[in-house]
Amino acid sequence: MRYDEKTGLISVSLGKLDQPNRTGVVYGTQTVRALLPDLKERVKHGMLRCEYGFPQKTPGQSHDDLVRRYATIEEERVCAMFVDLGLEVGIEAITNPPIHLMAKIRPWGPFGDTLREVLEDPTSQLNWYFGARAFSTDTHRDGAVEKQLYRFITWDFITH
Numbered sequence: 781m782r783y784d785e786k787t788g789l790i791s792v793s794l795g796k797l798d799q800p801n802r803t804g805v806v807y808g809t810q811t812v813r814a815l816l817p818d819l820k821e822r823v824k825h826g827m828l829r830c831e832y833g834f835p836q837k838t839p840g841q842s843h844d845d846l847v848r849r850y851a852t853i854e855e856e857r858v859c860a861m862f863v864d865l866g867l868e869v870g871i872e873a874i875t876n877p878p879i880h881l882m883a884k885i886r887p888w889g890p891f892g893d894t895l896r897e898v899l900e901d902p903t904s905q906l907n908w909y910f911g912a913r914a915f916s917t918d919t920h921r922d923g924a925v926e927k928q929l930y931r932f933i934t935w936d937f938i939t940h
Contacts, residue, residue, distance in 0.1 A: 781899055789863055789884045790899055794910045794935055796870070796878040800924045807912065809867070809879050811929045816865065819932060823862045829853050830860040832891035834911055834936045850913060851933055858889030859937050883910075883935075895937055910935040 782791040795801055797809040822828040835849045864884040870877045887896040898908055915931040 783900060789886055791882065791884050792910065794881040794883050795912070796880055797867075799878055804924050806924045806926045807929070808926060811927070812867070812881060815929055815932050819865055823865055826861060828862040828934060829858045829889065830862065830885060830895075830910070830934060831857040831936045832859040832894060833857065834913065834938055853934050856890055859887065859891035859895040860885040861888040898939060906939045908937065908939045911938045
């Protein structure tokens with residue numbers, strides 16, 4: 781995470797591609813590359829926003845209503861606007877270096893100050909990450925779940 785005081789933008793890694801994350805999920809570079817043009821178009825028009833927290837199923841909520849909720853970014857839960865997205869080759873390994881999906885975000889919306897405070901506080905005891913919210917076809921291979929994304933909604937800012 782890097783904060784640019786001049787622009788107010790925060791650079792964050794949204795995750796490594798082609799490698800299992802902490803929950804054993806793998807997002808493939810090819811799948812993400814295929815979605816990047818649409819995502820960048822949404823960024824260009826200010827239409828890719830980050831929600832604070834992941835949508836939860838509520839008591840009595842139907843499956844169809846839950847799917848609609850997953851597909852919707854609720855403005856009253858927004859904490860950031862995406863300003864740029866791109867892929868970067870990591871420097872963690874000399875052979876087979878990881879590819880990171882990187883973003884520049886601007887804290888924005890009703891939870892913008894919360895996001896800024898959590899990210900800027902080096903003494904914070906909160907664990908945080910950006911969780912992908914997308915519709916996918918999943919393949920189980922070698923103990924990991926490979927996600928073939930076909931509709932990407934957003935990244936949610938998750939704290940715990």
